[in-house]
Every structure is written in structure tokens, then in C-alpha cells.
Amino acid sequence: MPNIESWELKAKVFEKKCIAMEKEVARVCPPGKGAALKSKMKANRKTAYDLEDKLSDSIPAAIKKGVTGKTWKDFLSDNDFKKALAGWEASLGEQQALVTSLDEHSAHAKKRFQDFKRTHDEFEKEMKKAGQTARSNKTLRKCTDKATAILADLATSKDAFGTLQAKEAFFGANLKKSRDAVVTKALKAVKGDELPDMLLENPKRQQVDNKTKRLARNVEKCTKQARLLCATQKFETIPSDVPGKKQLEKDVQSAKSWLKKASVHLKTLESLNKDLQTAQKKQAKLIAAHDDQSKMKSLIKSVADQHKAAEDAYNEAEDLVDEADSKL
Numbered sequence: 001m002p003n004i005e006s007w008e009l010k011a012k013v014f015e016k017k018c019i020a021m022e023k024e025v026a027r028v029c030p031p032g033k034g035a036a037l038k039s040k041m042k043a044n045r046k047t048a049y050d051l052e053d054k055l056s057d058s059i060p061a062a063i064k065k066g067v068t069g070k071t072w073k074d075f076l077s078d079n080d081f082k083k084a085l086a087g088w089e090a091s092l093g094e095q096q097a098l099v100t101s102l103d104e105h106s107a108h109a110k111k112r113f114q115d116f117k118r119t120h121d122e123f124e125k126e127m128k129k130a131g132q133t134a135r136s137n138k139t140l141r142k143c144t145d146k147a148t149a150i151l152a153d154l155a156t157s158k159d160a161f162g163t164l165q166a167k168e169a170f171f172g173a174n175l176k177k178s179r180d181a182v183v184t185k186a187l188k189a190v191k192g193d194e195l196p197d198m199l200l201e202n203p204k205r206q207q208v209d210n211k212t213k214r215l216a217r218n219v220e221k222c223t224k225q226a227r228l229l230c231a232t233q234k235f236e237t238i239p240s241d242v243p244g245k246k247q248l249e250k251d252v253q254s255a256k257s258w259l260k261k262a263s264v265h266l267k268t269l270e271s272l273n274k275d276l277q278t279a280q281k282k283q284a285k286l287i288a289a290h291d292d293q294s295k296m297k298s299l300i301k302s303v304a305d306q307h308k309a310a311e312d313a314y315n316e317a318e319d320l321v322d323e324a325d326s327k328l
Helices: 002-028 033-064 079-129 138-163 175-191 200-227 242-282 285-291 291-328
Strands: none
Touching: 002 079, 002 138, 033 079, 033 138, 033 175, 033 285, 079 175, 079 242, 175 291, 200 242, 200 291, 242 285
16 A cells, blocks of 8 residues: 555646646646747848838939938938938848847746756656556656646747758858948949949049150150160171170160060050940940040040050060070
């Protein structure tokens, strides 16, 4: 009789623990909460993406109103952008709040799972020692079934956070980085529809014109020195004496140095010309519709002409130097 009372008493105690844990689980980490949170996160991410598109669209709209800039702060003066930014940031904040809730939900479940599993395992061990099994004992079966269900719910809850992918867990976690990325991408997307500053702004056009003329002069100066050093008449007859030939070799090396200097200036001039030619090709309609189209076209033509003249001068000098070098 005492043995029967002992295991029955332990079974009743364990049953009360099951009931208490069931209530605690329902209060702290209810079954299904993890799935509900993940569902909310999915819906919120969709909302965030929609708001991100709205934010991106507000940037070109702000630019058309005359707002300019390179960072998100530069566009805060536009009310539509400011409103879109606030809505998007709120959705990212909501996402991280949901992630935190899921993390806490799993943490609560993990602690209770560990404690209750330990209690459950100890109870089963005692019942086995007493010769009792759930299969043969209805009272024990009721307790173990309830305990198994509680553990299953706790296991699902404790693993819920771990099933999140990195992109889900960290979605919008770094607000500054996310904000900068969205704005940078939007600005990059509209960049092809903007004229470069060196065409759009009169002071910049003047700077480009002055720079082009300076570069062209430098190319002419350097190539002229190279031509003088390797003039055709100097190399018609190569001196037989060593000093005379060495002087010609020295002149060729000096000419090559001048060509190297000319090449640096020519490359810069070539880059300017390439940028302007690209703008003329890609933004032809914008240039044609602009009030300063004549000034823009004039600058493009001037740079192209000076680049062509400088390139011809360089090629001519290079051929002369190569010819002189071949005769030595």
C-alpha cells in the first residue's frame, strides 16, 4: 500500500506541475505566437518594400521641383520625401520590434522547455523504477500525454527565432545604412536623366573651357619640344663619331620624356571630351530643350576640336620620335 500511494502521490504532483506549466506557457509564450509573429513580419516586410518604392519615387519628383543633393538630408525640405521617409522608417522600426518579440518568445520557451523536460524526465524515471508505464496506467498516460504536448509546443516556440533567415532577422536593423542605400540607389537611377554640372552650370562650363585650352597648350608645348629634338634633318645623316651619336641618342630620350608629359595632358583632355560626348549622346533631348543649349553645344564642339588637334599633334610627334629612334 505505501508503494502505491507513493507513485500515485508523485503522479498527482506531476499533474499539478503540468497544469501550472500549461498556464504559464499560455501566459508567457503561448503556442502559435511564434507563427503569428512571423506572419506579421512577412506582411510588414511587404509594406516596407512598398513604402521603400514610394520613398525612391519621391526623390526624382523632388528633383523636378528643384531640390538637389547627394544624401537623404538634402531632400528633407521636400514634404513628400519627408513623409515617405517617415512612413518607411516606421515600417522598419515595426519590423525590428517584431523580431525582438520573436526573440523574447523563443528565449522564454527555451528556459521553460529545459526546466520542464528535466522535471518530465525525472518523473518518468521514477515511474519506471516503480514499475509503472503510461501504456498500462490510464492516470500516468493522461499526465504524460499532457506533458508531451506541452513540451512539443515549447520546442516549436523555442526554435521559432532560429528558423528566421538572416535577411529576415536583420531587415532594417541598420537604419542609417538602409536609408543611405535606398537614397543612393534612387539617385543613381535618375542620374542618367540629369545633365552633368560641367554643362549645366555656367561657372563650370567656363572652368572646363579654361582647362581644355590649358591642356591643349601643354600638349602643343610638349610635342613641339619633341619635334625639335627629333627634327628630320637632324637624323638624315647619323654622325660616325661617338660624341655626335650619343648626343642624338640623348635628344631622342629627351623627346620621349616630352611625349610622356604630353600624354598625361592628352589623357585628361580625352577624358573631358569623352564625358561631354557621352552627355551629348545620352542627354540630347535635355540639351535641346535647355535655355543654354547653344552654350552647351559650343563647349562640346570646342573641347572635341581641341582634343582632335592635340591628338593629331601628339601622333605626329610620336611618329617623328619613333623614326628618329629607328635610325640610331
